[in-house]
Amino acid sequence: xxxxxxxxxxxxxxxxxxxxxxxxxxxxxxxxxxxxxxxxxxxxxxxxxxxxxxxxxxxxxxxxxxxxxxxxxxxxxxxxxxxxxxxxxxxxxxxxxxxxxxxxxxxxxxxxxxxxxxxxxxxxxxxxxxxxxxxxxxxxxxxxxxxxxxxxxxxxxxxxxxxxxxxxxxxxxxxxxxxxxxxxxxxxxxxxxxxxxxxxxxxxxxxxxxxxxxxxxxxxxxxxxxxxxxxxxxxxxxxxxxxxxxxxxxxxxxxxxxxxxxxxxxxxxxxxxxx
Amino acid sequence: xxxxxxxxxxxxxxxxxxxxxxxxxxxxxxxxxxxxxxxxxxxxxxxxxxxxxxxxxxxxxxxxxxxxxxxxxxxxxxxxxxxxxxxxxxxxxxxxxxxxxxxxxxxxxxxxxxxxxxxxxxxxxxxxxxxxxxxxxxxxxxxxxxxxxxxxxxxxxxxxxxxxxxxxxxxxxxxxxxxxxxxxxxxxxxxxxxxxxxxxxxxxxxxxxxxxxxxxxxxxxxxxxxxxxxxxxxxxxxxxxxxxxxxxxxxxxxxxxxxxxxxxxxxxxxxxxxxxxx
Numbered sequence: 001x002x003x004x005x006x007x008x009x010x011x012x013x014x015x016x017x018x019x020x021x022x023x024x025x026x027x028x029x030x031x032x033x034x035x036x037x038x039x040x041x042x043x044x045x046x047x048x049x050x051x052x053x054x055x056x057x058x059x060x061x062x063x064x065x066x067x068x069x070x071x072x073x074x075x076x077x078x079x080x081x082x083x084x085x086x087x088x089x090x091x092x093x094x095x096x097x098x099x100x101x102x103x104x105x106x107x108x109x110x111x112x113x114x115x116x117x118x119x120x121x122x123x124x125x126x127x128x129x130x131x132x133x134x135x136x137x138x139x140x141x142x143x144x145x146x147x148x149x150x151x152x153x154x155x156x157x158x159x160x161x162x163x164x165x166x167x168x169x170x171x172x173x174x175x176x177x178x179x180x181x182x183x184x185x186x187x188x189x190x191x192x193x194x195x196x197x198x199x200x201x202x203x204x205x206x207x208x209x210x211x212x213x214x215x216x217x218x219x220x221x222x223x224x225x226x227x228x229x230x231x232x233x234x235x236x237x238x239x240x241x242x243x244x245x246x247x248x249x250x251x252x253x254x255x256x257x258x259x260x261x262x263x264x265x266x267x268x269x270x271x272x273x274x275x
Numbered sequence: 276x277x278x279x280x281x282x283x284x285x286x287x288x289x290x291x292x293x294x295x296x297x298x299x300x301x302x303x304x305x306x307x308x309x310x311x312x313x314x315x316x317x318x319x320x321x322x323x324x325x326x327x328x329x330x331x332x333x334x335x336x337x338x339x340x341x342x343x344x345x346x347x348x349x350x351x352x353x354x355x356x357x358x359x360x361x362x363x364x365x366x367x368x369x370x371x372x373x374x375x376x377x378x379x380x381x382x383x384x385x386x387x388x389x390x391x392x393x394x395x396x397x398x399x400x401x402x403x404x405x406x407x408x409x410x411x412x413x414x415x416x417x418x419x420x421x422x423x424x425x426x427x428x429x430x431x432x433x434x435x436x437x438x439x440x441x442x443x444x445x446x447x448x449x450x451x452x453x454x455x456x457x458x459x460x461x462x463x464x465x466x467x468x469x470x471x472x473x474x475x476x477x478x479x480x481x482x483x484x485x486x487x488x489x490x491x492x493x494x495x496x497x498x499x500x501x502x503x504x505x506x507x508x509x510x511x512x513x514x515x516x517x518x519x520x521x522x523x524x525x526x527x528x529x530x531x532x533x534x535x536x537x538x539x540x541x542x543x544x545x546x547x548x549x550x551x552x553x
Binding site: 056057058075076077078080081082084086088089090091092101102105106133134135136149150153 | 442444445447448449450451452453454455458462463466467469541544545546547
């Protein structure tokens with residue numbers, strides 16, 4: 001079953017400063033199957049966050065279609081939960097209040113939503129913190145809460161926008177393992193945006209490598225590493241290094257081509273909608 | 276997954292001990308400067324030899340306070356003033372918050388109303404007293420109108436700013452969790468704007484309190500402003516000073532007993548103080 005289908009996506013916007021038309025996304029197509037973990041990887045400013053924002057319904061595309069669970073995307077909705085780099089937790093709600101938020105919005109009865117919340121807080125290791133406020137948690141715990149808040153709402157696809165980019169390196173590795181563990185036990189559909197090659201290889205079933213702006217799909221790389229994955233064992237596998245090198249080469253090749261001829265397009269400005 | 280370690284585990288400090296200590300220290304910091312002012316005043320009056328009819332001595336003012344207390348006038352004026360402030364504030368909250376939040380949420384609305392709002396802020400409160408007395412007559416309604424009017428614009432403006440300061444990602448998170456447009460108001464916009472709204476309430480209540488005193492001088496037959504005005508008529512400088520002190524002390528108490536606890540229980544509890552430059 002296809003959970004997410006992106007077809008000939010195109011985004012042109014007018015630069016508010018220069019007034020020029022800028023093509024952020026030239027032509028991007030790929031699909032994410034149900035229960036699959038797909039990362040979108042590309043050089044910074046390539047428009048990968050814009051792709052996510054269009055899928056989330058925060059930004060409207062100029063052309064092409066995005067279909068989630070058989071329905072074309074039209075604005076944000078609970079079928080596409082988003083985990084943000086900035087966590088974006090509600091500071092005035094407790095940990096519990098954040099997790100049940102989506103369920104409350106959808107009118108799920110209190111007893112049921114509290115049971116669901118308990119399950120997901122346990123899943124991310126935050127049981128016992130239900131009555132704390134987000135600012136009382138560490139960065140890593142905050143992001144796990146961000147994941148629990150989305151998963152508790154049972155979206156068709158979980159969108160993750162560089163969720164670990166603002167977290168220190170050691171905690172990041174731990175969170176990546178935690179996320180893999182959650183993915184392996186519950187098999188949500190995940191669409192993950194990152195610029196970190198190792199992270200993408202470690203987490204994903206497939207990696208969509210985008211070119212520089214205006215972005216196109218450069219290649220879709222299958223990650224055939226066995227699960228369950230742990231950093232210590234997985235990073236040792238020759239297959240891990242082979243795929244990481246392949247992806248690095250794809251990104252580097254893109255850099256070289258850009259230096260040869262297409263540098264103009266990449267220098268037009270910042271990535272719209274990027275944090 | 277292993278048990279996570281909180282970065283700041285001791286979040287809830289033992290409430291009682293901290294309460295007692297901070298209350299004692301708070302009281303000292305609260306009354307200390309006032310006591311110094313009173314002492315300076317007592318020394319100045321006796322050293323200068325100014326006529327007591329013009330510059331009453333501390334003891335005269337205390338006697339006047341005592342008389343206001345025992346005669347019941349104090350409670351009558353105090354009650355009238357606080358009731359009007361309360362009603363005016365309640366009206367300002369229920370009108371200004373929805374309006375200000377709507378302005379913050381809609382570029383079109385704010386583009387239209389912002390120039391009007393800036394214009395009105397300059398006029399808010401006291402400048403409306405003459406027309407308020409023509410519209411509502413001399414009495415409660417004119418005074419309440421002034422309190423409402425003085426608070427309304429500051430509250431509206433700060434509610435609007437507060438909504439605009441909510442990070443875009445919080446709004447996006449709410450919408451992608453299924454929050455409908457109407458529920459956004461209670462669930463996200465109001466609490467998200469609260470740091471700024473508390474600032475607006477503090478500023479607005481200050482305007483409202485001053486507006487109240489001015490309006491009571493002109494448009495009423497009870498209240499602290501009225502007491503002030505009556506005392507002036509009969510050259511009772513001791514009563515004037517006593518009333519001024521009551522007005523000032525009441526404002527400090529409102530700030531301490533109403534606004535500070537509100538801030539402590541919401542904005543500070545939620546860790547939202549650092550995020551907003553209010």
